[in-house]
Amino acid sequence: MQIVLAPMEGVVDHLMREMLTQIGGYDLCITEFIRIVDQRLPARVFHRICPELLQGGTTLAGTPVRVQLLGQEPNWLAENAVRAVELGSPGVDLNFGCPAKAVNKSRGGAVLLKETEQLYRIVKAVRDAVPAKYPVSAKIRLGYDDTSLTLANAAAICAAGASSLTVHARTKSDGYRPPAYWPWIARIKQHITTPIIANGEIWTAADALLCQQQSACQDIMLGRGALAMPNLAQTIKQQQAILPWPRVLELLMQYSEFEIAGDKSKYYANRVKQWFSYLKLQYPQAAVLFQQLRLLRNSNDILRLLTAELSQS
Missing domain, CATH: 3.20.20.70 (Aldolase class I)
Known part of the structure; x- marks a missing residue:
């Protein structure tokens, strides 16, 4: 396959x-x-x-x-x-x-x-x-x-x-x-x-x-x-278990670093919100976090929110 x-x-x-x-x-x-x-x-x-x-x-x-x-x-x-x-x-x-x-x-x-x-x-x-x-x-x-x-x-x-x-x-x-x-x-x-x-x-x-x-x-x-x-x-x-939420948060942080440092940084807020619109279909935690995230437009504010969520997970 x-x-x-x-x-x-x-x-x-x-x-x-x-x-x-x-x-x-x-x-x-x-x-x-x-x-x-x-x-x-x-x-x-x-x-x-x-x-x-x-x-x-x-x-x-x-x-x-x-x-x-x-x-x-x-x-x-x-x-x-x-x-x-x-x-x-x-x-x-x-x-x-x-x-x-x-x-x-x-x-x-x-x-x-x-x-x-x-x-x-x-x-x-x-x-x-x-x-x-x-x-x-x-x-x-x-x-x-x-x-x-x-x-x-x-x-x-x-x-x-x-x-x-x-x-x-x-x-x-x-x-x-x-x-x-x-x-x-x-x-x-x-x-x-x-x-x-x-x-x-x-x-x-x-x-x-x-x-x-x-x-x-x-x-x-x-x-x-x-x-x-x-x-x-x-x-x-490989019949792996679904990735745990803390690991997904780590990926989000990694993605954030890539996007903000890259040439598409101005799209970061929209892209991370778009990703969350899919994550919330599999992770209840993402649905809750998205309610706060969708109100944010500044990259630093989004990063702070993700960092706080990761520290609590």
Whole structure:
């Protein structure tokens, strides 16, 4: 079984990838997307989204990090995919699943699930351009408004030569509302030969097992569940107990030091609150602490609150 850490825009940045892969259990990370429009982007853009390119394309724990691209123009996506692997990315991932309105409005992400032929053209162009030794993967949802094109889209991506396909088992219209329709992934698997990675609504080891059974896939991708339970991958792979709350607080402190010292320090307060919105789903203590945390905007105030909580735990 392979476990992939999902690309969550504005949440799973390189600092979060570093921390979660240190805990262990992940075989691959996918970056937040790089938006491709009409040019070959400079190296600094790739390094900003994926600093791991400067250390061999892996986290410090040794987990490979694959650059993800989002766009609609096959040739420009192909050119930037080549640049990504030249800079050290161990492959390229193509985003056809992002549900954000701003992205879809500019013909990126999940809206392309309405255009089966364009999916084929994009994947084919990137696959033809990128040297064969590098994987070219793609991520989709079941569809945009409905599932009428699900099988056709998957078949097009397979025919275009994708190395693997991650399926988030909901449509764009479903958003993130439960449930995830894992049996749909099993249907897709019956129609294509491309290896499939199942994604959506995996919060616990029991969820992972049920997902594997219903999707007929061994490989899975973890997103929000990995933030709610930082050692979720290890609970799935090695039957570890859920990480105790004091250890989670230590991780929060470590993450705080990374974020405040890094180039994204101005986003720290929002990002730590966003992380808490997931932690409180698994930890009652986080729900209580979040009531105080959500009122704070200053980094030092947040750090003082976390430090006080850690000293009492």
